[in-house]
Amino acid sequence: xxxxxxxxxxxxxxxxxxxxxxxxxxxxxxxxxxxxxxxxxxxxxxxxxxxxxxxxxxxxxxxxxxxxxxxxxxxxxxxxxxxxxxxxxxxxxxxxxxxxxxxxxxxxxxxxxxxxxxxxxxxxxxxxxxxxxxxxxxxxxxxxxxxxxxxxxxxxxxxxxxxxxxxxxxxxxxxxxxxxxxxxxxxxxxxxxxxxxxxxxxxxxxxxxxxxxxxxxxxxxxxxxxxxxxxxxxxxxxxxxxxxxxxxxxxxxxxxxxxxxxxxxxxxxxxxxxxxxxxxxxxxxxxxxxxxxxxxxxxxxxxxxxxxxxxxxxxxxxxxxxxxxxxxxxxxxxxxxxxxxxxxxxxxxxxxxxxxxxxxxxxxxxxxxxxxxxxxxxxxxxxxxxxxxxxxxxxxxxxxxxxxxxxxxxxxxxxxxxxxxxxxxxxxxxxxxxxxxxx
Ligand code: G6P
Ligand code: MN
Numbered sequence: 001x002x003x004x005x006x007x008x009x010x011x012x013x014x015x016x017x018x019x020x021x022x023x024x025x026x027x028x029x030x031x032x033x034x035x036x037x038x039x040x041x042x043x044x045x046x047x048x049x050x051x052x053x054x055x056x057x058x059x060x061x062x063x064x065x066x067x068x069x070x071x072x073x074x075x076x077x078x079x080x081x082x083x084x085x086x087x088x089x090x091x092x093x094x095x096x097x098x099x100x101x102x103x104x105x106x107x108x109x110x111x112x113x114x115x116x117x118x119x120x121x122x123x124x125x126x127x128x129x130x131x132x133x134x135x136x137x138x139x140x141x142x143x144x145x146x147x148x149x150x151x152x153x154x155x156x157x158x159x160x161x162x163x164x165x166x167x168x169x170x171x172x173x174x175x176x177x178x179x180x181x182x183x184x185x186x187x188x189x190x191x192x193x194x195x196x197x198x199x200x201x202x203x204x205x206x207x208x209x210x211x212x213x214x215x216x217x218x219x220x221x222x223x224x225x226x227x228x229x230x231x232x233x234x235x236x237x238x239x240x241x242x243x244x245x246x247x248x249x250x251x252x253x254x255x256x257x258x259x260x261x262x263x264x265x266x267x268x269x270x271x272x273x274x275x276x277x278x279x280x281x282x283x284x285x286x287x288x289x290x291x292x293x294x295x296x297x298x299x300x301x302x303x304x305x306x307x308x309x310x311x312x313x314x315x316x317x318x319x320x321x322x323x324x325x326x327x328x329x330x331x332x333x334x335x336x337x338x339x340x341x342x343x344x345x346x347x348x349x350x351x352x353x354x355x356x357x358x359x360x361x362x363x364x365x366x367x368x369x370x371x372x373x374x375x376x377x378x379x380x381x382x383x384x385x386x387x388x389x390x391x392x393x394x395x396x397x398x399x400x401x402x403x404x405x406x407x408x409x410x411x412x413x414x415x416x417x418x419x420x421x422x423x424x425x426x427x428x429x430x431x432x433x434x435x436x437x438x439x
Contacts, residue, residue, distance in 0.1 A: 001031035002330065005072050005135075007127055008082035008145070009035025009065065010042035012292050013318065015049050017080065020319025022057035028327050032062040036072035039087070043067070049300050052309045073134035078326055081127060081143040081164075085119040086435050088293065092285035093431045099280040101424050103415055107284065108147040108198050109267040110414030111421075114393045115428045117150030118405070119435040121158070121397045124151050128162045140165060140329050142322060149197035152340045152355040154394045165367060166340035167325055168197050169318040170262060171357065173237065176317045177225045177246065178205055180233040182212055186317075190336065194347050194372040194379070197340050197357050199268070199386050201259035201379065203372070217257060225249045225263065236316035239291065241284060244277075259379075268386070268413040328362035336360070341367045347383075348374040354387055385411055402439040 004021070006014060014035065021030065033054060037043035047065040054061055066072050073079065084091070094112030095105035104110040124145060131141055141164045145151055152166040171193060172186070179186035184207050192204040205213045216225075224247035227233040234246065245263050252261045252269060267274055295312060303309040321337075328335040336359050343354045346369035350356060360367035375383070389411040396405035402425075409421035429439060 001029040002077040003032045003034070003075055003136075004030055004078045004080065005034040005036055005076045005131075006080045006082065007036045007072070007131075008084060009050075010037040010039050010046050011082050011084065012046075012288075012296050013082060014046055015053050015296070015313040016316055017082075017319040017322060018050050018053050019313045020315045020323050022053060023315055024323045024327070025058065028323055028330065030058075030061050032064060034064040034066060034072050034076070036066055036069065038067060040067045045297060045300050049296070049303060049309060049313075052303060053313060069130040070134055073131050073139075076131070076135040077139055078330070079131050079135065079139060079141045080322060080326075081124070081141050081145050083120065083123060083127065083145045085116075085123050086432075088285050088289050090119065090432070090435065091116070091288075092283060093428075095283035095285055096280060097427050097431060098414075098424050099275065099278060099283070100427075101420050102275055103420055103424060104267045104271045104274050105278060105280070105283055106267050108149075109264055110271070110412055111409055111424045111428065113147040113150065113198075114389070114405075114408055114412065115432060117147050117154070117390070117393050118397050118437070119432060120145060120147070120151055121154035121394060122437065124155060125158045128155065128159050128164060132162065139163065140326075142167060142326055142329070144168060144322065147198075148340060149199070149355065149357075150390050150393055152197065153390055154397065156342060156353070156355055157394055157398065163366070165325065165329065165362070166197075166355070167322070167337075168340065168357070169321050170198060170264065171200070171202075171338040172321045173234075173317050174202070174225060174260075174262065177227075177233050178212075178216055180227050181216060181219050181225075182207065191338070191359065192370075192372060193338055193357065193359060194375055195262065195357050196355070196383060196386055196390070198262060198264035199383065200262045200357050201265075202261075203259050205260070213260060216260065217253065220250055220253050220260070223247070223250075225260075235314065236318065239287060241287060256378075268382070271414045325362055329364060329366075332364035334361045334363050334368075336370070337362055339367050341369045344369060346370065347372050349380050350375075350383060350387070382413070385413060396439065397437060400437050400439055405439055 098111040099105035148168045175186045190206040226246045230243045248266045299310045343356045346358045359370045392404045392408035
């Protein structure tokens with residue numbers, strides 16, 4: 001049985017992920033779960049809820065809660081990394097500063113994602129170093145800290161040999177929705193997909209060898225990438241703002257029907273429409289703080305008071321996917337999953353060393369990307385521009401370069417002019433003084 005450490009134990013996602021682990025103990029046996037967080041107070045609020053979720057399934061798994069990296073990682077076999085540098089308070093800034101300039105306010109796309117990247121790259125590298133110091137030498141870090149594309153590129157540049165597998169649940173969430181539309185379990189779909197994280201396209205959706213993309217296309221033209229009754233497709237992403245996000249695939253496909261886009265492409269391809277429907281004073285960070293976070297804190301309080309834990313933690317695709325990937329790493333299952341990997345020719349006409357999102361076979365030694373071939377000029381050009389923006393942001397972080405940060409902001413498709421880029425960057429520098437390297 002494995003020792004698993006969750007870095008960012010105080011996350012609102014932790015109880016759901018632990019629930020996903022508990023229903024898969026036969027596939028992924030655990031001796032111990034450790035929660036690690038630098039925010040002790042937040043973690044200690046959430047820890048009793050997590051412990052209860054564990055005890056409902058197992059009396060034998062040891063449970064440890066700590067802020068000491070040595071205690072957290074000593075001898076660990078797996079680390080799940082889910083840090084949120086600056087927490088929701090800074091997510092709110094990432095979303096609201098660009099919106100004040102009429103630019104998309106989103107935690108991973110546009111200036112918000114670039115700002116979050118500047119906060120996260122160096123702490124992520126510190127975390128990797130701590131894990132390498134204390135953990136089992138063959139330990140894997142399954143990293144889903146956002147902004148995943150930029151974090152993956154930063155890790156590649158600064159710690160190229162680290163045993164880190166970078167993942168995001170958005171492609172698999174899209175597959176869950178496809179499955180619901182087609183009436184097929186998502187594990188039965190075999191997809192082809194190319195792109196960068198939060199910036200890619202499905203090109204084929206095979207079920208028993210037959211491409212069902214044409215059928216999905218017809219459905220999407222009416223309802224977007226959701227069943228007609230959204231709640232039925234998507235218990236995890238059922239907030240109105242998420243429903244809107246999935247429905248918005250429709251205009252993207254109306255214009256470019258060949259491939260099925262990742263929903264995040266709406267921020268890059270129709271930013272003014274997105275901004276027109278965003279409330280600059282109440283963004284997704286506010287929704288999450290007043291929704292998911294508040295509910296979890298209330299559940300924790302109620303559990304303390306009454307000893308009864310409200311049944312609010314179900315197995316979503318997010319946790320289920322993390323466990324799938326960890327199993328494949330642990331037991332060399334070579335399952336095919338969409339993950340973020342070094343290109344190495346998987347997308348023939350993107351740089352060899354780009355961090356891309358493609359299908360890969362997940363082995364005990366890491367991902368083996370599947371060749372997707374060359375992509376059309378339109379997609380290649382969009383991808384190159386986004387890649388350049390993200391790579392310049394990483395270089396700005398490493399070198400402390402204002403000029404490269406400004407280039408990263410200017411190149412991002414969500415940002416209309418150089419002047420917008422500079423005004424947003426300058427406001428973000430002031431807001432991130434505690435977190436960013438000096439530019
Ligand atoms: C999806 C994305 C994540 C993102 C999350 C935000 O799961 O893959 O990258 O962090 O959505 O969800 P939230 O509910 O916090 O807005
Ligand atoms: Mn993601």
